[in-house]
Amino acid sequence: MKKSVNERVKEAMKEQGVDLLLITPSSDMVYLLGKCMMSDERLNVYVVPAEGRDFLFVNDVYGQEVAGWGIPETEVVTWKDGENAVSLLLEQLEKKRLPYGKIGIGASMPAGFLVPLQEAFARTRFVLHREILGRMRRYKNEQEQSLMEEACSRCTEALKAVMKAGSGWIGKTEGAFADALCREMEQRGISEAGALVCAGAHAAVPHYTGKDGIISADACLLVDFGGKYRGYCSDMSRTFYFCGENDKRREFEAVYGIVLAALEAGQGAAVLGGRMEDVDNAARRVIAEAGYGKYFTHRTGHGIGIDTHEEPCAASGDKSVIEPGLAFSVEPGIYLPGKFGIRIEDQIFMTADGAKVLHDYPRNEWLVCW
Amino acid sequence: MKKSVNERVKEAMKEQGVDLLLITPSSDMVYLLGKCMMSDERLNVYVVPAEGRDFLFVNDVYGQEVAGWGIPETEVVTWKDGENAVSLLLEQLEKKRLPYGKIGIGASMPAGFLVPLQEAFARTRFVLHREILGRMRRYKNEQEQSLMEEACSRCTEALKAVMKAGSGWIGKTEGAFADALCREMEQRGISEAGALVCAGAHAAVPHYTGKDGIISADACLLVDFGGKYRGYCSDMSRTFYFCGENDKRREFEAVYGIVLAALEAGQGAAVLGGRMEDVDNAARRVIAEAGYGKYFTHRTGHGIGIDTHEEPCAASGDKSVIEPGLAFSVEPGIYLPGKFGIRIEDQIFMTADGAKVLHDYPRNEWLVCW
Numbered sequence: 001m002k003k004s005v006n007e008r009v010k011e012a013m014k015e016q017g018v019d020l021l022l023i024t025p026s027s028d029m030v031y032l033l034g035k036c037m038m039s040d041e042r043l044n045v046y047v048v049p050a051e052g053r054d055f056l057f058v059n060d061v062y063g064q065e066v067a068g069w070g071i072p073e074t075e076v077v078t079w080k081d082g083e084n085a086v087s088l089l090l091e092q093l094e095k096k097r098l099p100y101g102k103i104g105i106g107a108s109m110p111a112g113f114l115v116p117l118q119e120a121f122a123r124t125r126f127v128l129h130r131e132i133l134g135r136m137r138r139y140k141n142e143q144e145q146s147l148m149e150e151a152c153s154r155c156t157e158a159l160k161a162v163m164k165a166g167s168g169w170i171g172k173t174e175g176a177f178a179d180a181l182c183r184e185m186e187q188r189g190i191s192e193a194g195a196l197v198c199a200g201a202h203a204a205v206p207h208y209t210g211k212d213g214i215i216s217a218d219a220c221l222l223v224d225f226g227g228k229y230r231g232y233c234s235d236m237s238r239t240f241y242f243c244g245e246n247d248k249r250r251e252f253e254a255v256y257g258i259v260l261a262a263l264e265a266g267q268g269a270a271v272l273g274g275r276m277e278d279v280d281n282a283a284r285r286v287i288a289e290a291g292y293g294k295y296f297t298h299r300t301g302h303g304i305g306i307d308t309h310e311e312p313c314a315a316s317g318d319k320s321v322i323e324p325g326l327a328f329s330v331e332p333g334i335y336l337p338g339k340f341g342i343r344i345e346d347q348i349f350m351t352a353d354g355a356k357v358l359h360d361y362p363r364n365e366w367l368v369c370w
Numbered sequence: 371m372k373k374s375v376n377e378r379v380k381e382a383m384k385e386q387g388v389d390l391l392l393i394t395p396s397s398d399m400v401y402l403l404g405k406c407m408m409s410d411e412r413l414n415v416y417v418v419p420a421e422g423r424d425f426l427f428v429n430d431v432y433g434q435e436v437a438g439w440g441i442p443e444t445e446v447v448t449w450k451d452g453e454n455a456v457s458l459l460l461e462q463l464e465k466k467r468l469p470y471g472k473i474g475i476g477a478s479m480p481a482g483f484l485v486p487l488q489e490a491f492a493r494t495r496f497v498l499h500r501e502i503l504g505r506m507r508r509y510k511n512e513q514e515q516s517l518m519e520e521a522c523s524r525c526t527e528a529l530k531a532v533m534k535a536g537s538g539w540i541g542k543t544e545g546a547f548a549d550a551l552c553r554e555m556e557q558r559g560i561s562e563a564g565a566l567v568c569a570g571a572h573a574a575v576p577h578y579t580g581k582d583g584i585i586s587a588d589a590c591l592l593v594d595f596g597g598k599y600r601g602y603c604s605d606m607s608r609t610f611y612f613c614g615e616n617d618k619r620r621e622f623e624a625v626y627g628i629v630l631a632a633l634e635a636g637q638g639a640a641v642l643g644g645r646m647e648d649v650d651n652a653a654r655r656v657i658a659e660a661g662y663g664k665y666f667t668h669r670t671g672h673g674i675g676i677d678t679h680e681e682p683c684a685a686s687g688d689k690s691v692i693e694p695g696l697a698f699s700v701e702p703g704i705y706l707p708g709k710f711g712i713r714i715e716d717q718i719f720m721t722a723d724g725a726k727v728l729h730d731y732p733r734n735e736w737l738v739c740w
Contacts, residue, residue, distance in 0.1 A: 038577050041477070041679055060667040061576045064707060068575075081669035082650070082686030107411070107482025114481050115498050128485050205438075206431045207408050280452070297430040299451035309411055316452030337434060 005032065005136070006054070012132040013050040018104040020093070021048040021129055022117070026108040027306040028133050030231060035069045037062045043085040043113055049098045057089055086120045104129035134311055138303060139325035144232060145349055148305070148327055151190065151229035152347055152358035155236055158184035159223065159361060163240075166370040169221070170242055174199050175211030177221070185227050190234070195225035203239065203341030206298060206333065217244025220252060220340040221368075226308065233308050235329050236359045237345035243369035252342070255292070255334050256366055259342045262286040262332035263363070266300050266314065270330065270348055270355040274322045279314035283332040292334045301329040304347060326350045327358075375402065375506070376424070382502040383420040389469040391418040391499055392487070396478040397676040398503050400601060405439045407432045413455040413483055419468045427459055456490045474499035504681055508673060509695035514602060515719055518675070518697055521560065521599035522717055522728035525606060528554035529593070529731060533610075536740040539591070540612055544569050545581030547591070555597050560604070563597035573609065573711030576668060576703065587614025590622060590710040591738075596678065603678050605699050606729045607715035613739035622712070625662070625704050626736055629712045632656040632702035633733070636670050636684065640700065640718055640725040644692045649684035653702040662704045671699040674717060696720045697728075 003011075009032070013021065023029050023046040025039040037044055042059040055075040058066050063078040079088045093100050102125045105114065118126060128134075140148070161184045162177070169177060178195040185193035198205065199213040203222035215221055224237040239259075241252050266283030280300040287296045301314035304327050312320035314328055331345030346359040373381075379402070383391065393399050393416040395409040407414055412429040425445040428436050433448040449458045463470050472495045475484065488496060498504070510518065531554045532547070539547060548565040555563035568575065569583040573592035585591055594607040609629075611622050636653030650670040657666045671684035674697050682690035684698055701715030716729040 038579060063667070064575050064705075065577065080667070081683075082647075082688075105481050105485075107480055109481040110477055111475050111479040111481070111484050111496075111498065112477025114484060115475075115496065126481075126485065128481065205434050207435065209408060297433070297450070313451075318452075335434075 006048075008136060009048060009132060010050055012136065013048075013104065016104075016131055018102050018127065018129070018132060019050055019099040021046075021104045021132070022109070023048065023106060024109045024113060026106050028106045028108075028129075028137075030306055031133065031137055033069065033071055035071070037065060041112060042081070043079075043089070045089070047089075047093075047098075052096065052098055055092070055096075057085075057092060059085070086116045089117075090120055100124050102127060104132055106133070130311065137305060138311055138320075139323070140305060140327055140349070141325070144305065145325075145327075145351075147230050147232035148234070148347070148349065149358055151227070151232050151234035152236070153360070154188040154190055154229055155185055155226050155234040156359050156361045158188055158190070159225070159236070159238065163368070166368050167217075167242060169215045169368075170217050170244075172215050173211060174202070174213045174215065177215065177223070178211065178225075181223070181225055182227075185225070190227035190229055193225075193227035195223060197225075198222040198341065201338050201340065204335040204337045204339060206335060206341070206343075215242065217242050218246055218248050219244075220342065222341055222343055224343065224345065231306055233304050233306070234359075235304055235308050235345065235347055236361070237331055237343045238361060238366070239342045239344065240366050240368050243367065249367075252340055255336070255340075256342055258287060258290040258292060259332055259334055259344050260363055262296075262300075263330055263344050263346070266330040266332060267346075267348060267355060267357070270322060270328075270350065272322055272324065272350065272352075272354060276312045276314050276318040276320045276322060276328070277316055279322075279328075279330060280316055280318075283314075283330065284316075287332060287334060295334045295336055296332060297335060298333065301331055301345075303328045322350055324350050324352045376418075378506060379418060379502060380420055382506065383418075383474065386474070386501050388472050388474040388497065388499070388502060389420055390463070391416075391474045391502070392479070393418065393476060394479045394483060396476050398476045398478075398499075398507075400676055401503065401507055403439065403441055405441070407435060411482060412451070413449075413459070415459070417459075417463075417468075422466065422468055425462075425466075427455075427462060429455070456486045459487075460490055470494050472497060474502055476503070500681070507675060508681055508690075509693070510675060510697055510719070511695070514675065515695075515697070515721075517600050517602035518604070518717070518719065519728055521597070521602050521604035522606070523730070524558040524560055524599055525555055525596055525604040526729050526731045528558055528560070529595070529606070529608065533738070536738050537587075537612060539585045539738075540587050540614075542585050543581060544572070544583045544585065547585065547593070548581065548595075551593070551595055552597075555595070560597035560599055563595075565593060565595035567595075568592040568711065571708050571710065573713075574705040574707045574709060576705060576711070576713075585612065587612050588618050589614075590712065592711055592713055594713065594715065601676055603674050603676070604729075605674055605678050605715065605717055606731070607701055607713045608731060608733075608736070609712045609714060610736050610738050613737065619737075622710060625706070625710075626712055628657060628660040628662060629702055629704055629714050630733055632666075632670075633700055633714050633716070636700040636702060637716070637718060637725060637727070640692060640698075640720065642692055642694065642720065642722075642724060646682045646684050646688040646690045646692060646698070647686055649692075649698075649700060650686055650688075653684075653700065654686075657702060657704060665704045665706055666702060667705060668703065671701050671715075673698045692720055694720050694722045
């Protein structure tokens with residue numbers, strides 16, 4: 001019989017000598033419980049001891065909600081506004097005789113919780129649980145794979161729908177394009193839909209977030225977008241070039257070819273038994289050899305799952321071995337300040353047969369002249 | 371001449387013996403720089419030494435954006451994906467001969483940054499900067515006051531617009547109401563608009579976030595909503611009761627009266643020279659004396675400004691003295707599981723003349739029969 005996620009977590013904790021996990025509202029809580037409360041400045045934690053019964057320690061405001069989750073064999077302990085949550089948590093651990101010499105926490109736990117915990121738990125060592133939950137979350141099972149495939153396919157369809165308007169987008173704002181794309185995603189059941197839409201020179205700023213730029217003829221449009229389908233992410237980018245009367249597109253076309261070759265090289269390096277940094281090296285080499293090395297300012301890709309950015313990364317120094325179950329983006333880019341930027345991004349999933357591309361959107365249909 | 375925010379921060383740091391502040395993307399960065407980059411897993415920090423020049427230490431992906439901010443006398447130091455940002459930051463401090471024995475950080479800094487910083491800065495003591503930036507942010511200046519007044523007034527108008535439909539909302543979903551309210555806020559220049567809309571028994575769950583409940587006759591509708599106007603928040607709640615043929619509203623009416631009296635008592639206790647916990651005590655006493663004490667499960671209010679929740683709190687144990695410049699919510703509630711919930715919330719601002727209510731929406735127009 002397959003071990004449950006909870007059993008596997010506890011095994012990994014014992015291997016790592018971690019006594020307890022304290023999981024604040026985050027994708028880790030979603031991963032473990034399938035549920036999560038809103039995140040605010042009140043200490044709400046799911047307490048997972050390596051040995052013994054899990055419990056939820058939550059502010060009274062969330063007590064009813066959490067009791068309604070019906071998590072089996074998980075006690076709900078509440079505290080009230082005005083009480084010292086950290087001291088009360090410590091009391092609970094003492095009362096339940098749970099050891100807490102080494103506590104694992106998630107990367108998203110805010111310092112507003114961690115610092116008081118460190119002060120009150122004076123002899124405890126707090127470590128990130130990367131080698132426990134982080135490790136487990138890297139390897140997606142079949143259900144997670146199929147949810148991600150569905151997310152990617154629905155988001156791809158949304159972009160196709162928006163791009164039907166073709167040159168009709170000329171003269172419209174980045175914000176109008178982003179809104180239309182988000183609406184198309186939402187109509188296809190995608191939640192938390194979002195889009196970075198960068199027109200012309202704005203595309204040279206990798207995380208540009210403005211809305212008011214105008215989509216123009218003889219200029220590019222970079223679109224980086226996605227959302228979640230039943231909790232799992234799609235993340236994809238395409239860069240288009242809109243035709244105009246006075247065609248300046250030769251430089252764009254040349255650079256596009258380099259980015260596309262880099263994407264293909266990176267993806268080609270995504271082979272079972274290889275290492276994540278090989279994907280980065282392969283993509284980066286293509287861009288460097290074409291003379292644009294200094295304009296490729298970020299890593300080649302990132303793991304993806306419940307969070308848009310997870311481990312492992314396709315980055316220099318990430319020596320993680322590529323194995324079945326890993327999901328990550330490959331997204332090289334070249335950013336020429338004041339001119340244009342190009343990024344092409346697809347999400348891939350590693351199966352026992354090798355890499356599978358989850359976004360089925362043509363990579364070379366960048367010229368918009370219809 | 372008035373001291374600048376930066377000068378006042380450095381003075382407070384010296385008083386507290388804090389050598390450096392490390393400000394990650396957050397409302398603190400907005401407060402200090404008027405700008406902020408997206409928050410991701412890359413270490414981006416605004417470094418503020420008690421003595422010496424500030425600098426921005428950011429990933430290359432954000433380099434162009436940050437350089438474009440044009441923050442005077444602030445150097446931008448960049449690092450690249452794949453490099454060890456924490457070691458590079460430590461090198462920078464050494465190179466610039468900046469002491470780092472005690473470092474102040476914000477409550478929102480993620481553990482994914484803090485734990486590696488604590489490991490690399492082995493002799494440094496990391497403390498929350500509550501007594502430095504937290505303290506300063508409590509006291510709003512005239513400009514901040516007027517932005518908050520504008521936020522509150524625009525959000526109030528949005529609710530009035532939505533409520534014009536009156537009983538027309540019966541049969542519609544919570545989500546439809548929330549969408550309409552957010553649209554009305556956005557049309558009035560409010561950004562980050564959001565609304566918790568809870569129909570019937572859902573209102574008994576203080577932070578209910580569903581969308582599918584149906585607004586019904588002879589049942590309540592709790593609406594907690596707001597957004598930002600030029601960076602400053604409005605946060606307001608009203609609870610309505612929709613008329614129907616078979617009127618069950620007597621119990622609702624009685625409880626509404628208690629919550630309203632608690633709101634008025636809390637607000638009455640918001641006097642210059644009083645303490646924040648007095649506001650909580652005053653509101654709580656009214657509800658306890660009416661026999662509903664155990665159904666008022668949260669504090670009476672919270673500070674508000676750039677963040678929806680800031681210090682100080684109208685909560686038991688918060689002994690902050692009430693002074694001009696403080697802004698906070700007063701929002702008592704009674705939640706009867708399985709039946710209904712009532713919360714009435716207005717934002718108040720303390721002036722030299724005392725408390726000023728920023729939301730001008732009638733508190734006793736809860737009956738919707740038009």
